[in-house]
Amino acid sequence: MDLEVPAVTLAALLLATARAAGFVLVAPPFNTRAVPGPVKGALALALSVALIDRVAPGLPEPTTGFLVVTAVSEVAIGAALGFVVQLFFTAVQFAGELLDVTGGFSLQPAYDPLAMTMNSTIGRLHYLLATTLLFTSGGHLMLVRGFATSYEGLPVSGGFPSDSIGEVVLTAFSAMFLAALQIAGPMVAVLLLADVALALLSRAAPALNIFAFGFPVKILLTLSLLGLTFPLLPTALDALIEQATRAIVGLRSG
Secondary structure (H helix, E strand, O other): OOOOOOHHHHHHHHHHHHHHHHHHHHOOOOOOOOOOHHHHHHHHHHHHHHOHHHHOOOOOOOOHHHHHHHHHHHHHHHHHHHHHHHHHHHHHHHHHHHHHHHHOHHHOOEEEOOOOEEEOHHHHHHHHHHHHHHHHOOHHHHHHHHHHHHHHHOOOOOOOOHHHHHHHHHHHHHHHHHHHHHHHHHHHHHHHHHHHHHHHHHHHOOOOOHHHHHHHHHHHHHHHHHHHOOOHHHHHHHHHHHHHHHHHHOOOOO
């Protein structure tokens, strides 16, 4: 028995896989090196199979040139959507990096074998906690749902919406810095007050070697108060994921 698959269906599968691959390679939590490449490819293919009905109806008769140009555009759109999600998600790690700078932990960064880079200790801890909370709270399913809904505003062969994506990326940058300051603000304020207290102590008692015990005091204070930021992470992460999903859904092609 011969099994014939329409060319439009195969083209829809290819284009859906292209957008899903760009999204999976950039968007958290799928972009980490802890997720093997074959698993990312299988996830992108699974998403494309589930979303093929959203792509095939409005697809014209495929040609080689149309498939090449549209596939490149779909990969760029998927990567742009993933980058928007990454910006919102990075706010949690950026909050930890603010604590690293003010607490003195950034003087000795740690090697991250997954990212193969040198990262700050508390920033990486916040990122791993945010990834864990994302899976336990079902936030990754919300991101996948937002990605599936993106076909309503960004249909296949609709072109790359550079204007709307640029506006969303700018908004995501602003939200990232604001959320990071809201998470780490109380701790940063306490550590800055500790610096002022150490400076006043140095002026009052010049014979004291502030550098000898200043860094240990700040590190002890940072570790003692670090638990204050942990209860804020679930609420902040839920709000960030909701904003990222709204940003993806709100994109429209020109």
